[in-house]
Amino acid sequence: MLTFMQSSCRHLLITALFIYPIVLSPPHLSAQEVASSPQSFISINIGSQLLANTFADNDSFELFVEEGRFSSNYQGQRDISFDVGVGIPVWSNLSLGSALTYINHNSLATISAELPHPFFFDKYRSIDGIAKDLERREIAVHIQALWTIPLSPTISLTVFGGPSFFNLRQELVNTVNFTEAYPFDTADFSGVSTVHPSDSTIGFHGGFDLAAYFTEHLGLGGMIRLSKGTADLARANESVISVPVGGMHASGGLRIRF
Amino acid sequence: MITELIALEVVMSSYDRPASVIISMLPVLIFCAVDIAHTQTHPGLITVSVNAESSPSEFENMETLLERKSTDGTLVLRSRHGDNQIPGRQHQGFTQRYNGIPVYGAGISKQIESGRTVSIFGGLYTDIAVDPNPQLSSSDVQTLLEDIKEQTFGPAQDELVILPTLMGSYRLSYKTTSTDAITYFVDANTGDLLFELDERHHQSAVGSGEGAQGNLKKLSVSQTSDEFEARDLLRPSEILTLTTAGGGSTLSRMIYGDLLPTDTARDTDNVWTDSAVVDAHVHMGWSYDYFSQQHAWNGLNGQGASLYGATAGQNVLPSNAFFIGPPFGPDGLGMVVFGTSFAGNPMSTLDIVAHELMHGVTEFGVRRRSPYGLSSFIELDGYGPTGMNINGEWTPCESVSINFGGGQIYPAYCVDGKFVLASNAGGATHEALSDIFGTAVEFAFHDRGHGLLKADYDLGEDIPEFGTAIQGTPGPLRTLRNPRDLFVDSTRTIRYPDHYDRRLRFMIVECGDGCLALTRTAYDGEQMVSLVSTDSAGVHWNASIFGHVFYLAVEGGTNVTSSLTVDGAGADKRKNVEKVFFRAVTEIMPGHVSMPLVAAVIRQAAIDLYPNSDTHLSIESALQAAGF
Numbered sequence: 001m002l003t004f005m006q007s008s009c010r011h012l013l014i015t016a017l018f019i020y021p022i023v024l025s026p027p028h029l030s031a032q033e034v035a036s037s038p039q040s041f042i043s044i045n046i047g048s049q050l051l052a053n054t055f056a057d058n059d060s061f062e063l064f065v066e067e068g069r070f071s072s073n074y075q076g077q078r079d080i081s082f083d084v085g086v087g088i089p090v091w092s093n094l095s096l097g098s099a100l101t102y103i104n105h106n107s108l109a110t111i112s113a114e115l116p117h118p119f120f121f122d123k124y125r126s127i128d129g130i131a132k133d134l135e136r137r138e139i140a141v142h143i144q145a146l147w148t149i150p151l152s153p154t155i156s157l158t159v160f161g162g163p164s165f166f167n168l169r170q171e172l173v174n175t176v177n178f179t180e181a182y183p184f185d186t187a188d189f190s191g192v193s194t195v196h197p198s199d200s201t202i203g204f205h206g207g208f209d210l211a212a213y214f215t216e217h218l219g220l221g222g223m224i225r226l227s228k229g230t231a232d233l234a235r236a237n238e239s240v241i242s243v244p245v246g247g248m249h250a251s252g253g254l255r256i257r258f
Numbered sequence: 259m260i261t262e263l264i265a266l267e268v269v270m271s272s273y274d275r276p277a278s279v280i281i282s283m284l285p286v287l288i289f290c291a292v293d294i295a296h297t298q299t300h301p302g303l304i305t306v307s308v309n310a311e312s313s314p315s316e317f318e319n320m321e322t323l324l325e326r327k328s329t330d331g332t333l334v335l336r337s338r339h340g341d342n343q344i345p346g347r348q349h350q351g352f353t354q355r356y357n358g359i360p361v362y363g364a365g366i367s368k369q370i371e372s373g374r375t376v377s378i379f380g381g382l383y384t385d386i387a388v389d390p391n392p393q394l395s396s397s398d399v400q401t402l403l404e405d406i407k408e409q410t411f412g413p414a415q416d417e418l419v420i421l422p423t424l425m426g427s428y429r430l431s432y433k434t435t436s437t438d439a440i441t442y443f444v445d446a447n448t449g450d451l452l453f454e455l456d457e458r459h460h461q462s463a464v465g466s467g468e469g470a471q472g473n474l475k476k477l478s479v480s481q482t483s484d485e486f487e488a489r490d491l492l493r494p495s496e497i498l499t500l501t502t503a504g505g506g507s508t509l510s511r512m513i514y515g516d517l518l519p520t521d522t523a524r525d526t527d528n529v530w531t532d533s534a535v536v537d538a539h540v541h542m543g544w545s546y547d548y549f550s551q552q553h554a555w556n557g558l559n560g561q562g563a564s565l566y567g568a569t570a571g572q573n574v575l576p577s578n579a580f581f582i583g584p585p586f587g588p589d590g591l592g593m594v595v596f597g598t599s600f601a602g603n604p605m606s607t608l609d610i611v612a613h614e615l616m617h618g619v620t621e622f623g624v625r626r627r628s629p630y631g632l633s634s635f636i637e638l639d640g641y642g643p644t645g646m647n648i649n650g651e652w653t654p655c656e657s658v659s660i661n662f663g664g665g666q667i668y669p670a671y672c673v674d675g676k677f678v679l680a681s682n683a684g685g686a687t688h689e690a691l692s693d694i695f696g697t698a699v700e701f702a703f704h705d706r707g708h709g710l711l712k713a714d715y716d717l718g719e720d721i722p723e724f725g726t727a728i729q730g731t732p733g734p735l736r737t738l739r740n741p742r743d744l745f746v747d748s749t750r751t752i753r754y755p756d757h758y759d760r761r762l763r764f765m766i767v768e769c770g771d772g773c774l775a776l777t778r779t780a781y782d783g784e785q786m787v788s789l790v791s792t793d794s795a796g797v798h799w800n801a802s803i804f805g806h807v808f809y810l811a812v813e814g815g816t817n818v819t820s821s822l823t824v825d826g827a828g829a830d831k832r833k834n835v836e837k838v839f840f841r842a843v844t845e846i847m848p849g850h851v852s853m854p855l856v857a858a859v860i861r862q863a864a865i866d867l868y869p870n871s872d873t874h875l876s877i878e879s880a881l882q883a884a885g886f
Contacts, residue, residue, distance in 0.1 A: 064476065065476060065528075066476075117476075118476065118478060118492055119476055119478060119492075119543065119544075119547070120476060121474060121475075121476060182492060182493055182494055183547060183550070183551055184492070
């Protein structure tokens with residue numbers, strides 16, 4: 001799934017993974033200081049979105065010299081997310097860091113449409129259907145300030161927050177396809193055509209991370225991140241739909257401190 | 259006493275289907291003298307009506323007669339088709355022949371199921387004694403016609419037929435339809451012009467007033483490279499709307515099937531501004547939808563043939579609309595033409611369009627059993643009073659004469675001192691069915707109510723100037739609800755009939771040398787009055803009788819003449835009643851009818867589809883209330 005990542009994101013990840021620690025790596029600390037002061041870290045997580053993003057889209061179109069309407073209710077699916085983060089201490093328990101979250105999953109949309117009749121005004125045909133496997137790819141870079149609270153020499157709780165930069169690529173229903181035949185009083189849903197607009201936006205995030213270290217450098221941790229933003233996606237007809245990005249993610253994985 | 263009365267109106271009247279007038283300004287007609295003193299119809303005519311109410315012996319006797327006539331070649335099986343509504347039922351159409359020559363208007367329609375005869379309807383002529391060998395050729399006849407009519411005809415389509423005449427005799431005749439869309443019956447031995455039949459089914463109206471539509475409608479059209487044309491390709495039958503663009507010669511060319519690409523109505527941006535084209539094209543589509551979805555009848559011929567309609571301005575077709583059947587029209591399958599009222603309103607309101615298209619359905623429906631369709635025939639129809647009031651003075655029949663102008667004054671035809679009368683049951687039935695289904699289509703697409711674009715039982719109400727011209731106030735041409743509310747013409751002397759006994763029958767005069775002619779003097783059961791026209795022996799006027807039957811069967815009410823009250827089937831069963839009437843014309847009705855025969859056919863159709871139901875009982879009650 002990582003193969004879907006754009007090259008720019010890959011570059012960003014490399015930077016996050018390697019540059020920050022190299023450039024900003026603090027001096028080696030003693031064991032007593034490890035317990036009381038944050039250290040540079042790398043976290044690698046796999047998680048899931050706790051609450052899927054849902055949104056609705058309403059659009060109109062012209063058919064048979066009359067305006068028709070359709071609505072699409074998109075339901076995100078709770079799929080696997082990948083998260084990589086780094087951080088460096090800057091002062092006391094305060095660290096600065098960044099994280100990159102990648103989610104790529106398919107969603108579905110329930111469609112309902114009101115189709116104008118070819119022979120009569122104000123005599124609509126209703127159709128319903130489901131559009132499956134609508135691609136949604138969301139990449140977020142979170143710039144964060146972190147405050148680490150050592151709970152024990154080996155367990156620490158970190159709270160964090162800051163701005164987030166989202167890039168969303170969402171497959172949207174563009175037109176509703178249907179079949180019909182004389183006398184045209186009914187029609188049948190037969191599918192959709194889609195577009196793949198994308199948008200970048202700025203939001204924010206916050207959360208906490210609980211890490212337990214088994215060795216001086218390695219540990220496991222779990223994280224809850226709540227992020228929020230709104231992307232504006234342009235439809236084929238150049239109208240714009242606002243789509244939520246982010247959400248509540250829960251993940252866990254490897255912690256590396258040094 | 260010679261009395262100045264209204265001159266005879268000869269054929270070609272607008273809004274008519276004149277199966278009319280015997281021409282008198284011709285070479286002398288030599289008729290055999292026939293005693294018809296006690297005859298109400300042609301003396302040789304046997305009306306056949308064997309149906310669900312007949313006894314087994316009646317069935318047996320008729321079957322025996324038909325079998326004998328089939329064996330001796332008098333009756334020839336011409337068509338056979340399945341029933342669109344009752345699986346397993348078959349219909350057979352027989353034509354009567356004399357020495358191999360068809361007898362015009364005669365024939366039998368027989369219904370069979372599982373080898374058992376269900377019903378038989380029709381008319382047969384007896385005692386035919388005619389030399390089957392014509393002395394004139396068809397080209398001789400065409401030359402004669404051109405001399406008589408003082409015009410040149412194009413290629414004619416003619417056949418030899420045996421024509422039953424008003425006098426009660428039979429004549430070997432050429433039946434020829436020429437370029438003026440008139441069918442002529444010419445004696446094949448003497449060249450006498452016996453009968454004329456206008457093949458155009460018209461809707462007649464004269465009036466004044468205001469009319470307006472103005473509602474936005476959708477047109478199903480097709481797009482060419484740079485414009486749009488009124489060609490409906492979405493419906494199973496192609497519907498094409500033509501425009502004559504103000505040219506009478508253009509209309510004639512269209513009638514003869516010679517279409518040019520420029521004849522099709524067009525628009526550059528698909529926002530149509532010609533309201534006549536909009537109404538005609540849309541209403542033909544809706545009418546098609548009604549016949550297709552309600553009755554499984556696809557197009558005019560039931561088999562998907564294209565529909566052709568044309569709009570025409572006042573200078574081409576003033577205050578008129580008509581259907582013309584095969585062999586005319588772009589595909590030889592007929593077409594409808596919508597004119598413009600004297601107030602400038604297109605004659606293409608929904609009920610008028612459906613009315614005209616129903617003429618096509620009737621034509622093709624009956625042609626499944628009879629080669630001539632539902633024959634429009636002026637026939638003897640009983641006797642009237644022994645005299646009439648003329649200028650306030652009682653005048654006995656023998657003293658009544660009609661002045662046709664030019665020195666032609668002819669005496670009324672009297673038998674036993676009574677006026678001999680004539681009517682046109684076939685033509686009236688044709689018009690009644692069109693009125694009924696013009697109404698039915700209106701109910702299918704408009705909300706019920708009164709006023710413009712509402713569904714009601716009035717005809718032509720959306721062009722109220724016609725009502726003004728006839729009734730003196732804006733309103734409809736006719737009404738199925740209570741025909742007695744309206745006068746038949748601007749003389750305002752006779753009202754539309756609602757009962758068989760009040761049907762309009764017309765005085766006949768003896769025009770010399772065995773000739774009989776129709777006059778405009780009508781008898782409605784109470785009075786004899788001179789009207790503005792003959793209406794081809796009252797085809798539109800007598801149509802209101804069966805139209806009223808339809809209304810009573812659906813809505814219920816009291817027939818004014820009989821005072822009998824009918825419990826209607828109800829608006830929720832209107833479609834059932836429509837199916838009965840539709841079945842009557844497309845599955846059962848023979849080519850030659852009388853009004854009682856039509857009533858019997860309707861009864862049979864009701865029994866076939868809804869035996870002993872509310873629909874059946876309402877129809878039966880309505881027929882009885884109307885005198886059948």
